Amino acid sequence: SNMGELCVCSILVTGANRDLGLGLIQHFRRMPKPPQWIFAGCRDPKGQRAQVLQNLASKHPNLVIIALEVDNLASIKAAAAKVGEHVGGSGLNLLINNAGMVKSKMLDAETLEDMTKTYTTNTAGPLLMSQ
Template sequence: MAGLQVRSVLVTGANRGIGLGLVQQFLGMTNPPKWVFASCRDPKGQQVQELQNLASKHPNLVIIPLEVTDPASIKAAAARVGEQLGGSGLNLLINNAGIAKVNLLDNETLEDMTRTYTTNTAGPLLLGQAFLPLLKKAAQGSPGSALSCSKAAIVNMSSSGGSITSLEGWDLMQVVSYRCSKAALNMLTKCQSLGYREHGILCIALHPGWVQTDMGNSVGFTPPLTVDESVRGMLKVLSSLSEKDTGTFLDWEGKAISW
C-alpha cells in the first residue's frame, strides 16, 4: 500500500463492517492521511462505540453525521468536511454505506426496492455531486495530470451481485432489490468516470468480496473473507489504479468483473 498516499479520505457507513475496517487500515498506515473522515447516521449511537474509541486515540479521525438518503444531511457533511480541510481538497471519497434486504423475487416490494435504490445508488450520486468541489480542489493541487487514488477519486462499493452477465449466487440469495441497485451503481460509476475525468477524478466500482459482516452473514452461511482480508486487498488495488482503470469494475484482488 506504499503507493496510496492521500492527504484526506471520507468513508461512508464507517461505524461497522467494511467501513470500519477501512478506517482502521487508513489510521494504521505508516504514512496515514492527515484527515480521515468517518461518516455514520448517528455518531452518538450504540453501534459507534468502536469508532468513538478510535477517535479518542487518533486526532486525525473526524466522525461526521451523515444520512446518505437525505440531501440536507449530505450538504451539511460536505460543508463540515470542507471547513475541516481549510483550503485543501478531498482526495478520496469511498461510498461504502449500503443496505440489503434478503427477499425472494416474489416478495420484493416497492418500499424495499425504493429504499435500497435510494441508499445504494442515489446516495453515491448525491455524495459525488456534493463533494465534487472538494475533489476538484484536491486534483488541482496534485502534481501531474495522470489519474490516481492518491490524486482524487470516487470509489463506489459495488458487488458481483450487480453483474448482469454473471448472476453469482442466485440460488443462494436472490436479493433482487440489492442486485438492481448495484447494477445501477455500476452504471453511475461509468457515468461519473466520463463526467469527472476532465476534472482529474478517477472513478471506480469495487467489489469487496463476500465478507464476514452483518450483511454478508445475513444469508445464513459464513462468508469466506474476513473484513481485514477484504480491506487489505482493496487498499492494495486502490494503490495500483491509474488512468486506464477509471470507469472499470474490479474486485478486491484487482480482477475485472463483467458488467
C-alpha cells in the same frame, strides 16, 4: 509508483461504523503515513453500532466522525461543510462510497418502500455524494 505509495491528505469513508467501512478506517489509521484527516461518515455517530468508531476517534484527533445519510441531500451538504471546516481550500482527496443497505426478504414479502430505500441508498447515494 504503485498503489502502496498513494499519499492522500484527507479521506471520507461512508458507512464507516461497521464491516468493510470500519475496516477501511482502521487500515488508514495504521498506515505508516496516515492521512492528515480521516472522516468516518455514518447515519448515527452516537449510536451503539458506532461504538468501536467512537472509541477510535477518542484516541485519534485526526479521525472525525460525521453524521451522514447518503440518501439525504441536506445531510450530505452538512457533512461536506463539516469536512470543509477541517480541510479548508485543499478539499477532500479521496471519497470511498461504501455505505449500502440490504433488507433480506423473500420476494413475496418485499415492499416498494424498502426496495426504493435500498435503491436510493445503494445507487443514488454514490451519485449524490460524488456531486
